[in-house]
Amino acid sequence: MSKIHKAYFCQGCGYESAKWLGRCPSCGEWNTFVEELVTKESDGSGSLSFLPQGNAKPLPVDSISIAPEPRMGLGSGEVDRILGGGLVPGSMVLIGGEPGIGKSTLALQLALKNPLMKTLYVSGEESAQQIKLRADRLGGSGKACYILSETVLENILAHAQELKPNLIVIDSIQTLASKRIESSAGSISQIRDCAALLLKYAKETGTPVFVIGHITKDGVIAGPKVLEHIVDVVMQFEGDNQHIYRILRSTKNRFGSTSELGIFEMTGAGLREVSNPSEMLITHHQEPLSGIAIASSVDGVRPFLIEIQALVSTAVYGTPQRSTTGFDIRRLNMLLAVLEKRAGFRLASKDVFLNIAGGLRVSDPAIDLAVAVATLSSNFDLPIPAGCCFAAEVGLSGEVRPVARVDQRISEAEKLGFKKIFVSKYNQKGAKKSEGIEVVFAGKIEEMLQKLFKQ
Numbered sequence: 011m012s013k014i015h016k017a018y019f020c021q022g023c024g025y026e027s028a029k030w031l032g033r034c035p036s037c038g039e040w041n042t043f044v045e046e047l048v049t050k051e052s053d054g055s056g057s058l059s060f061l062p063q064g065n066a067k068p069l070p071v072d073s074i075s076i077a078p079e080p081r082m083g084l085g086s087g088e089v090d091r092i093l094g095g096g097l098v099p100g101s102m103v104l105i106g107g108e109p110g111i112g113k114s115t116l117a118l119q120l121a122l123k124n125p126l127m128k129t130l131y132v133s134g135e136e137s138a139q140q141i142k143l144r145a146d147r148l149g150g151s152g153k154a155c156y157i158l159s160e161t162v163l164e165n166i167l168a169h170a171q172e173l174k175p176n177l178i179v180i181d182s183i184q185t186l187a188s189k190r191i192e193s194s195a196g197s198i199s200q201i202r203d204c205a206a207l208l209l210k211y212a213k214e215t216g217t218p219v220f221v222i223g224h225i226t227k228d229g230v231i232a233g234p235k236v237l238e239h240i241v242d243v244v245m246q247f248e249g250d251n252q253h254i255y256r257i258l259r260s261t262k263n264r265f266g267s268t269s270e271l272g273i274f275e276m277t278g279a280g281l282r283e284v285s286n287p288s289e290m291l292i293t294h295h296q297e298p299l300s301g302i303a304i305a306s307s308v309d310g311v312r313p314f315l316i317e318i319q320a321l322v323s324t325a326v327y328g329t330p331q332r333s334t335t336g337f338d339i340r341r342l343n344m345l346l347a348v349l350e351k352r353a354g355f356r357l358a359s360k361d362v363f364l365n366i367a368g369g370l371r372v373s374d375p376a377i378d379l380a381v382a383v384a385t386l387s388s389n390f391d392l393p394i395p396a397g398c399c400f401a402a403e404v405g406l407s408g409e410v411r412p413v414a415r416v417d418q419r420i421s422e423a424e425k426l427g428f429k430k431i432f433v434s435k436y437n438q439k440g441a442k443k444s445e446g447i448e449v450v451f452a453g454k455i456e457e458m459l460q461k462l463f464k465q
Contacts, residue, residue: 018043019198022226024234046199047192082176082218085123088274088283089116092258093243094266097177100216101265102209104183104238105258106223106231107247112256112274112281113222115148116247117179119280120220122150129154130175134161134185134195148280161195163188163204167211175217180208182222184232201233209240238262249276253369255291256281259310269310288315288426291368298396301388305380306401306419306431307372313415313422315399317367318377320384325361336366337381338373345382345404352408353456355386376413378404379432382455383462392463397429402437408455412436423447432458 018027020043025036030043081096090096097103107113114136121129122145133141138157145152156173160166163186170178180186186204187195194200205221212219221241224232231238238244242264249256259271274281292304292315301320306313325331334342342364349355362385366372379402387394401419403411412434413419423431424447433441435451443449452458 016045016047018045021198024198024202024236044197046197082127083124084120086120086283087285088258088272089120092245092260092263092266092270092272094263094270097218098242098265099218100212101242102212102219102221102240103243103245104221104223104231104241105245105247106225108225108229108249111247111249112276113247114181115144115276115280116258116274117181117220117222118144118155119148119150121155121177121179122148122152124177125151125154127154127177128156128173128175129177129179130156130158130170130173131179131181132158132160132166133181134159135181147278161185161187163207167207170211170217177218177220178208178212179220180222182224183208183237184224196232198234202236205233205237205240248371250369255284255287255368255370257309257370267311271310271312273314288422291316291370292426293317293367298393300391300393301384303380303384303387303394304399304423304428305377306399306423307374307377308415308418309372309374311415313418315422315426315428316370316372316377318380318384319365319367320381320388321361321363322357322385322389323361325359330359331361331363333362334364336369336371337364337377341378342381344406345378346385348404348406348408348455349382349386352454353459355389357385357389360389374413375403375411376401376419378402379410379455379458383459386459395430395462397427398432398462399423399428399430400432402432402434402458404455410434410452410455410458412440416440417442420444420447420449432462 018030020034022034022039022042023037025034033040034042081098083090083096105113121131138159141157158169183201183205184196187200188203191199191203208219226232244262245258245260247256247258254276256274256276257271260268273284273287275284303318305316305318307316332339332343346357346362350357380400382404383394383400401413401416403413405411416433416437417440420431420442424444428447430448430450432450435453438451441449450461452461
């Protein structure tokens with residue numbers, strides 16, 4: 011017989027308390043405790059199992075045999091690479107992102123582009139007719155994609171046991187509710203229990219589960235932190251609704267590297283893979299323009315070139331403005347201070363606006379030199395010579411610091427036809443020698459500027 015009791019749960023981290031607390035002792039947030047009804051099965055009859063009972067036995071490591079299981083390709087080169095070569099049978103993948111970023115589109119697109127993979131697409135947010143309209147827009151074969159509009163977890167698992175799909179997609183975990191808990195869908199208790207049951211089903215039946223999760227206003231996946239702990243892969247969808255590019259990166263992967271990322275372009279027919287992002291992120295101008303510099307960046311293990319746009323003008327009001335899009339404004343202020351203190355450029359009374367083309371957010375310190383050069387180019391209205399790109403970090407003393415994987419950055423610039431790349435002189439050992447591109451070394455920011463504008 012089940013026992014019902016009340017408990018208070020932190021909506022930020024899932025911490026459970028017997029009484030209401032003003033401040034969560036786990037995450038430190040204030041006023042996040044909400045009272046929920048919790049049902050516990052006293053006789054153990056409520057625990058679901060999808061395998062015959064009594065099969066679990068402790069075994070020594072040497073006696074455990076491993077059956078080779080090939081990974082399941084999802085038909086998307088970007089997603090397969092992020093997963094480490096494909097989807098592992100019995101794994102659980104969690105994907106989060108801003109509303110409207112394309113999470114449901116990506117999940118449905120993967121299901122429609124695999125006609126040989128029987129997929130159960132469960133939606134608690136949309137009706138079957140709404141999903142059908144999106145499927146018609148995305149295209150692909152829908153013969154092997156089964157749509158289920160349901161929010162009760164026990165009913166979903168019953169349909170899954172009857173259908174026996176090769177892949178289950180849950181859209182989203184915050185809309186599911188279990189009959190075993192007397193709280194509303196989306197609560198900490200419901201998310202934790204539903205995720206645990208889905209994981210148990212995935213492990214016992216070998217069926218991979220693809221779960222979509224909402225995020226909070228702070229940009230983290232909503233629900234208890236245990237949700238990210240129990241899943242095998244956590245992927246984050248990043249981007250801006252005002253731009254067409256989306257970045258899918260892995261923050262946790264038990265079966266592969268977390269250094270991979272994929273870039274997609276949002277179109278009217280769904281998400282299109284961008285195999286060569288450098289060509290998409292660089293604008294080809296008819297004539298040289300001031301304030302534009304190309305940086306060779308690396309995100310994870312993938313190098314690509316990005317366009318840095320800067321605008322420097324005289325401050326109309328008393329206090330100069332500093333504005334950035336896709337770049338840390340505090341780092342911009344640091345670079346401006348270095349240019350004024352170490353290189354002698356007077357920028358304290360100027361408005362400075364910086365933009366990363368394509369709507370991307372870049373945190374690679376190797377774009378520091380490109381930001382500094384683009385700012386000075388706009389300040390003096392002097393275009394940067396064509397065919398030049400940059401890959402170096404700028405220190406507080408004005409030195410040009412080395413960056414990692416400089417050989418990959420040089421190769422990417424050479425592949426796109428650039429004739430000259432400026433790097434730190436401390437990267438001479440790691441820099442590859444090539445006849446197709448000239449590598450210019452410098453140790454100070456003023457030395458770098460002299461070599462750049464000497465012609």
